Amino acid sequence: MLTVSNLQKTYGSGDQAVEAIRDLTLTVDKGEFVCIVGPSGAGKSTMLKCLCGLLQPSSGTVTLNGVPLNGPPKEIASVFQDYSRSLMPWFTVRRNVGLPLRNRHRSAADRAARVATALEAVGLTSFGGRYPWQLSGGMQQRVAIARGLAYAPEILLLDEPFASVDAQTRADLEDLILRVRDDTGVTMLLVTHDIDEAVYLADRVVVMSARPSVVLDTVEVDLPRPRDQVTTKQLPRFAELRAQVLTLIRRPAHHDSTPDHHSKIGERR
Amino acid sequence: MRLTMPLPVLTTAALLGTGEALARSGALPAEIPPVSEIAGWLWTNLATVDLWMAVSQTLTHWAVALVLGVTVGTLVGAAMASVPVVNELLLGTVEFFRPIPVVVYLPIMLLLLGARPAVVILLAAVAALWPMLLQTLYGVRDIDPVTRDTARVFGLTTPQRLAWVTAPSILPYVFTGLRIASTITLLVAIAMELIGAVAGLGNTLATYASNGLYAATYGVIVIAGLLGVALNAVFERLERRALRWHPSHRTQNA
Numbered sequence: 001m002l003t004v005s006n007l008q009k010t011y012g013s014g015d016q017a018v019e020a021i022r023d024l025t026l027t028v029d030k031g032e033f034v035c036i037v038g039p040s041g042a043g044k045s046t047m048l049k050c051l052c053g054l055l056q057p058s059s060g061t062v063t064l065n066g067v068p069l070n071g072p073p074k075e076i077a078s079v080f081q082d083y084s085r086s087l088m089p090w091f092t093v094r095r096n097v098g099l100p101l102r103n104r105h106r107s108a109a110d111r112a113a114r115v116a117t118a119l120e121a122v123g124l125t126s127f128g129g130r131y132p133w134q135l136s137g138g139m140q141q142r143v144a145i146a147r148g149l150a151y152a153p154e155i156l157l158l159d160e161p162f163a164s165v166d167a168q169t170r171a172d173l174e175d176l177i178l179r180v181r182d183d184t185g186v187t188m189l190l191v192t193h194d195i196d197e198a199v200y201l202a203d204r205v206v207v208m209s210a211r212p213s214v215v216l217d218t219v220e221v222d223l224p225r226p227r228d229q230v231t232t233k234q235l236p237r238f239a240e241l242r243a244q245v246l247t248l249i250r251r252p253a254h255h256d257s258t259p260d261h262h263s264k265i266g267e268r269r
Numbered sequence: 270m271r272l273t274m275p276l277p278v279l280t281t282a283a284l285l286g287t288g289e290a291l292a293r294s295g296a297l298p299a300e301i302p303p304v305s306e307i308a309g310w311l312w313t314n315l316a317t318v319d320l321w322m323a324v325s326q327t328l329t330h331w332a333v334a335l336v337l338g339v340t341v342g343t344l345v346g347a348a349m350a351s352v353p354v355v356n357e358l359l360l361g362t363v364e365f366f367r368p369i370p371v372v373v374y375l376p377i378m379l380l381l382l383g384a385r386p387a388v389v390i391l392l393a394a395v396a397a398l399w400p401m402l403l404q405t406l407y408g409v410r411d412i413d414p415v416t417r418d419t420a421r422v423f424g425l426t427t428p429q430r431l432a433w434v435t436a437p438s439i440l441p442y443v444f445t446g447l448r449i450a451s452t453i454t455l456l457v458a459i460a461m462e463l464i465g466a467v468a469g470l471g472n473t474l475a476t477y478a479s480n481g482l483y484a485a486t487y488g489v490i491v492i493a494g495l496l497g498v499a500l501n502a503v504f505e506r507l508e509r510r511a512l513r514w515h516p517s518h519r520t521q522n523a
Contacts, residue, residue: 052422071421078422085415090437090514099433100423131514151423 001187002028002051002155007060009046020046022212024060028155033181033188035198038208039249044191047213048159051189052076064155074104077153081160083140087132087147093119094128097147104151118150121180138169142176149180158190162197171229174201178227195249199241200227207248216248302483310484311491319473324492326386326469330458331451331500334390338397339450343443345398346405363402371396371457372464379465389461389469396457397450404449408442409435441515444508451500459493470496 007024010017020043028034038044049055051062053072062069064076077100080086087096098115105111119125122142132140141161148156158177162170174197181188192198198205205219221241223232232238285304292303314320349356349363371392378388412435420434462471470493477485512518 049418054418054421072424074424076422078419080415080419082415085413086419088416088419088433088437090440091433100425102429103424103426133514133516133519147423 001030001065002189003061003063004051005061005063007047007050007057007062009043009050009055010058019212021050021057023214024208026206026215026218028187028189030154031185031187033201033203034190034206035202035204036189036191036206036208037193037195037198037245037249038213039210040193041211042193042208043211043213044193044208045159047208048078048157048189048191052078052157075154077148077151077156079141079144079148079156079158079161081163083137083144083164084133086144087140089131089133091131092128093124093130093132093135093143096132096143097128097150099147100151114150114152115146118146121149121183122146122176136169137165138173141165141173145173145177145180149184149186153186155187155189158188160192161190163192163194170197175229177201182226195242195245196233199223199238199245200229200232205241205245207245216251219244219248300483302487306484307487307491310488314485314488320489320492323468323470323473323489324496327455327458327462327471327493327496330386330389330393330462330467330469331455334393334458335397335451335454337390337394338454339401339447341394342398342401342446342450343405346402347409349402350406350409363399367399367403372460375461375465384466386467386469388465389458389467392461393454393457397454400449400453401443401446404442404446405439408439411442412438441512441517444504444512448501448504448508451504452497455493455497455500 004027005025007021008019009021010019012018024047026034026036036044036047046055050057051069053062053069053076064073088099091099094115097118098111101111101114105114115128116125119128122145124139124142124146127135127139127143132143135143141164145161161177162173165173177188177190178201180186188201190198190201199219199221202221205221207216207219208214209216219241223235223237223241288301289304291297292301345359349359374392374395375388378392382388416434416438420430425433458469459471459474461467462469463475464471466472466475470489474486474489474493477483477489509518513520
């Protein structure tokens with residue numbers, strides 16, 4: 001469904017050039033929940049921007065249902081990490097969620113119904129008339145998720161969506177996302193630096209290296225569903241998968257050619 | 270004891286009282302009359318047509334100049350902020366003309382057009398243009414990239430982005446520009462009327478002063494001051510209404 005092949009992205013040119021992504025190849029199938037993990041500064045946000053059509057890759061292709069991306073496609077919706085900047089403070093919750101629907105649905109009643117459904121899905125039915133800044137961080141991110149859902153995308157891209165909320169809220173939002181996915185069947189692609197989160201949520205975890213990024217490996221998550229914050233995380237298999245991903249992330253990337261490469265390896269021994 | 274009177278009122282009362290006492294004692298020259306005489310003049314003349322005529326002429330100059338200056342300033346500022354070529358083309362020119370006080374153009378304008386309201390309006394509009402241009406420029410540059418990306422990802426059209434993202438984003442800057450521009454426009458309009466002898470509060474002031482009607486002169490000054498305060502209050506009110514959502518105006522939080 002979504003295919004990324006040999007994606008490469010370099011910012012700037014000449015001496016100033018920074019290679020954010022070296023070589024990314026991955027596919028996301030319909031209905032899948034894929035998590036992408038990588039260390040901080042691994043070009044994860046750059047990759048997501050390429051996937052949702054905001055950035056043009058330097059080379060390589062992103063195709064959606066066989067069609068190469070040229071600008072943001074209507075099949076993809078995004079949930080950004082920074083909800084306070086992604087939600088418009090001058091619009092109410094209802095207006096924010098309904099914002100992208102104007103160009104899709106002509107009837108106002110239809111739009112209102114879709115907004116109501118989306119708000120219900122994230123448990124914010126009675127907050128439609130509030131402004132985002134009147135809500136807590138976790139509620140604001142639920143508004144952003146509702147906006148993504150109301151857009152009725154085939155794929156929902158989530159860029160470290162729970163990185164700015166406290167641990168309890170984070171767990172609640174993870175379960176909310178799993179429930180939404182079960183209810184709607186929407187394909188999810190979530191980027192995170194939290195290994196537990198990736199293993200807990202995903203069908204498949206794609207592990208990215210530090211910058212310039214390559215795909216280190218893909219880990220199939222064969223944990224049973226529905227998942228549960230307590231019982232799933234107690235499974236020996238959860239610990240195994242978690243260790244597998246962690247080992248991948250901590251292993252130095254093979255393309256690493258920094259001058260002190262050898263001394264680093266020496267230290268580890 | 271609770272302080273029931275606001276402190277600014279005390280300051281004003283002290284100033285008025287001192288002025289009155291000094292003028293009555295003869296310590297001040299005749300050109301500075303006692304406060305009570307100024308108040309008396311205002312009281313007897315507030316109902317006269319002449320005074321309100323002058324006020325309405327000045328307000329007309331102010332309003333037309335403000336609309337002109339704000340419109341041109343906003344458009345040019347937005348163009349400079351969003352089109353790099355326009356910025357390159359205009360930045361030097363703007364930086365050169367901006368610090369020049371508009372009064373220097375007055376002699377030429379009077380020669381070209383004569384002592385007409387158009388001269389006052391044109392120069393006041395130029396004065397209003399600069400703060401508006403700069404505020405719009407900064408405002409558009411300061412639009413949050415995440416908000417911009419959000420609008421693009423959700424497929425908003427260009428007019429929708431302008432109305433729902435760009436306009437609200439720059440609104441705080443626009444209101445600051447408006448308030449500054451409004452004050453400057455009033456100042457310049459009155460000054461140009463005064464120097465260029467164009468009908469309005471400025472010209473009325475000059476006439477009274479040159480005829481030795483000092484209480485009347487100060488009466489007009491008081492009116493000009495009140496006008497400035499009133500206009501500023503109107504814009505602040507509008508700003509509070511339009512920017513209820515902005516962090517500096519929010520009244521309730523989670």
